[in-house]
Amino acid sequence: MAAIEQLTQDFLRTKKLPHIWCPGCGNGIVTAAMVRAFKRAGFEQRDIVIVSGIGCSSRAAGYLNFNTLHTTHGRALSFATGLKMARPELHVFVIMGDGDCSAIGGNHFIHTARRNIDLNAVIVNNHIYGMTGGQHSPLTPSGKKATTAPLGTLERSFDLLELARGAGATFGARGTAAQPRQLEQLMVRGAKHKGFSVIEALSPCPISYGRRNKLGGPVEMLLDIKNKSVPVERASEMSSEELEGKNVTGLIYAYDAPEFSEEYYRMIEQFKDK
């Protein structure tokens, strides 16, 4: 059996396919990159846990053949924190959408970053609430239309990776569904990083976002994402005007800092044999 087929057999719940996603959705590409990253990171299947929130991308948990936990809207990181603290040996990956993570889950996101607990967050950023039909999220670019912003949203979107960095995350990377190999590599690095790692995956939602904003079909959207992405190495030589409307991709930051679960268990060592 070819390696890829073996991977599909082992890591996907093939009986649960086909998935619920619309044709042309980027969620499948991101999920596939994750599966390949698990393999390359070399973790045992039984040690991998997938936690997800609520939204289109969070449904990925149901298709992945691991211990999977599909939680409540915005709270995936808090469920994951409890699990990781109870079982620090597990590799915990948390799939969230942009609304899930940055709006309703914003508080948990910054505090998970602050603790620097060894969770791997994968945020599928399609700039919209897809499952509920296209409402604007904190990551919808200003001016873009949504069912709840028919004239274009007036709100400013924020940079999720900078938010995480400010809050204390020790690993931040951005990839895209248009460049799945790079995304996979970033996921491997994030998985191996000790501490809270944040990977933002830009992904097309042709149905709830693309159509309303006249961004074309899946192919046009993927091309657009690709064209707007600037590798971090090149971005450092560009002016802020040149970077306007672009997305910097690659490993944005990574540094070492004490990891929460390890520190906790080290702290309570003193009570052993007492």
Place this chain on the structure above:
Amino acid sequence: MPEKKPVLMQGNEACAEGAISAGVRFYAGYPITPSTEVAEHMARRLPELGGVFIQMEDEIAGMAAIIGASIGGKRAITATSGPGFSLKQENIGYAIMAEIPCVIVNVQRMGPSTGVPTAPSQGDVMQARWGTHGDHPIIAFSPASVYETYYLTIAAVNLSQKLRQPVIMLLDEVIGHMREKVLIPDTGKLMVEKSSDNVPADWKPYDEKGLTPLVPFGFGHYYHVTGLFHDQYGFPSGDPEVVKRALDRLHDKLEKYRDEIVLTNYVGHKEPRVAFVTYGCSVRSARAVVKKAYWQNRWPVGLLSLQTVWPFPGREVEALARQADVIIVPELNRGQLVREVERYSRGQAEVVPVNRYDGEMITPDQLMEVLGRWLP
């Protein structure tokens, strides 16, 4: 029986110690009056025992974290009070649906809203029943003393494990902050066997055949957990038949083990003319009255105290209503559980509510006065 030693303890501490005795090794929560001592006690004790204490960023996260820990195989508890209890409701519903064992302590304070944070109340009885959305089953205990708090918390943890059902400990400010003597077993093995041992090969996480233990994550059983309606393997389903069966199963589970869940205690005259039915701190005032009226004066008076408020002890109340002419229901609210008492009395006894909601306890004198309408 293991040897017991008497300890002077606060209700909130007894709750924490009871949880520890029952094997709880994980606490996540957020500070709130008047429950904070539970967290503070756990913050000192759990590290000594190799357990985890974590103060989360908010109430919602505290609830989510104990569910996560429970899925990881740790016995887990959180404590809160009114406003925090409101915030926890969504994830309580999740734990019910996903059948994740956990215990939620709500030390009731005077509401609504911020209310009087330091005043006692029994205003969350209906919230404990219906606080989370959907037609769900729930278990809630309401202790009337520090001693009962300790033992009911142990029962709550063990039942929650056995039934894979969240259990609410409905304390109130009086019980939470009172100090009383508790007999703590010295070498108590008070926890039931670990539920994940001896997993059969054909284990299904949501077996329709009956109770099935939760196998923690990380042991090679790649099942799915979700708050969506799901089949026996945990996978989402919107099939009307699956949905109905799943919801019935959640309720049937509690019905089947009712005798282990529904705990009540009757004291007083064998054939009472007037009986009190109450729970939590209000039991204490009613007991003082029964002491005087029955033990001293031999009046036909009794007291049915409800350690379990949910599922409601309907059969016990119905039996009492057949015997007594009058049932008095003291509560620190405008009348919540009294409606259940009326429902199960089925018109066989006159049901009289006694309510107080000014942040003070119902006094024995107040109850004596009510009793005086019928006796001596």
